[in-house]
Amino acid sequence: xxxxxxTWLRIVGLIALLADGRVALSAPDGVAPSGVDQxxxxxxxxxxxxxxxAAFDVYLDEVKRRAEVHKEQLDDQSGALVLVxxxxxxxxxxxxxxxxxxxxxxxxxxxxxxxxxxATKRPVHARSEPSGQFTMNGGVGRWISVQAIxxxxxxxxxxxxxxxxxxxxxxxxxxxxxxxxxGHGPAEFVLWKQQGAPDQLVDQExxxxxxxxGKRYLFNVFRPTGRHVLVPxxxxxxPLDGDVIISIVPQEPAGSVHLRIEAVDGGxxxxxxxxxxxxxxxxxxxxxxxxxxxxxxxxxxIRSRGGRVYTRMTIDAWYDHEKQTAxxxxxxxxxxxxxxxxxxxxxxxxxxxLNSLPIE
Numbered sequence: 001x002x003x004x005x006x007t008w009l010r011i012v013g014l015i016a017l018l019a020d021g022r023v024a025l026s027a028p029d030g031v032a033p034s035g036v037d038q039x040x041x042x043x044x045x046x047x048x049x050x051x052x053x054a055a056f057d058v059y060l061d062e063v064k065r066r067a068e069v070h071k072e073q074l075d076d077q078s079g080a081l082v083l084v085x086x087x088x089x090x091x092x093x094x095x096x097x098x099x100x101x102x103x104x105x106x107x108x109x110x111x112x113x114x115x116x117x118x119a120t121k122r123p124v125h126a127r128s129e130p131s132g133q134f135t136m137n138g139g140v141g142r143w144i145s146v147q148a149i150x151x152x153x154x155x156x157x158x159x160x161x162x163x164x165x166x167x168x169x170x171x172x173x174x175x176x177x178x179x180x181x182x183g184h185g186p187a188e189f190v191l192w193k194q195q196g197a198p199d200q201l202v203d204q205e206x207x208x209x210x211x212x213x214g215k216r217y218l219f220n221v222f223r224p225t226g227r228h229v230l231v232p233x234x235x236x237x238x239p240l241d242g243d244v245i246i247s248i249v250p251q252e253p254a255g256s257v258h259l260r261i262e263a264v265d266g267g268x269x270x271x272x273x274x275x276x277x278x279x280x281x282x283x284x285x286x287x288x289x290x291x292x293x294x295x296x297x298x299x300x301x302i303r304s305r306g307g308r309v310y311t312r313m314t315i316d317a318w319y320d321h322e323k324q325t326a327x328x329x330x331x332x333x334x335x336x337x338x339x340x341x342x343x344x345x346x347x348x349x350x351x352x353x354l355n356s357l358p359i360e
Contacts, residue, residue, distance in 0.1 A: 081138035085187035094132025098151035106141035143167035154191035198346030202334040218242040224351040243304040257292040271299035278340035291319040
């Protein structure tokens, strides 16, 4: 009896949430519930008061029908997630015995009368063969995301990979443009093979908002986390004031927007996949990325302050057309001693010491 009352109270609460604040349920497929005259113009609230059992049965039928429809949709979107790929180092050599760790994302309808959507994550693993190849069977799901790849003497950096998300449901690509179909040929992942001893680096991650106001904003890589204040500048500032200038540049055709990164007293160069040693040449005065169509991720080397500072920066950005601002995430490491060695794995400067790092 108590269980019946509790269930009934849940029904009352759910019915009260229907559109326009009214009870607007109707019998599925035009079938009238027993004891209720469909020809009457009474609202469902009145019918609910008169015949609670009939209203209860109709509600459960409607919920079950919607659950079955939603379940069919999810079943159609899900598929077999078998990821086939290869692990190589920066020179293209196979990496054997690398452990690949991934997560399968699945959604399904559970319950009968009171259904709900359940999102689950299942860890899956695989190991590469002597040829570097691997096959990962993720079962059934909507998409699979690679979280980490481990091998002794190698470093995995997710910001340096071409793809990390592989889907069976094409709708995933709408939210994540960098995702690719799981069966679209073998995937390749690059690990960095350590070269010599790593240097002590500045390791930072910041999130910024850049307005489209025609101004250029100075960014200093040696400010402690949480103290990055963008300062508008005109012309090219002193090398000691900052390392890059960030701005939004409208492009043709109308509606196209680029994020522009300029190097102060230096240059920028594209990062090769899994690259951690900055090049000696190939730098340009600026780097642009089209952010008007969706999320974008670029990685660049930055040589600034007359070549006395080297930085490897991953830039994640997207443009808010309504607010006319760019959301920019910068993940970077900098070597403040004039060396192009940006390999991970060594010590990093504590945040409180960064104020004393600007190169004179």
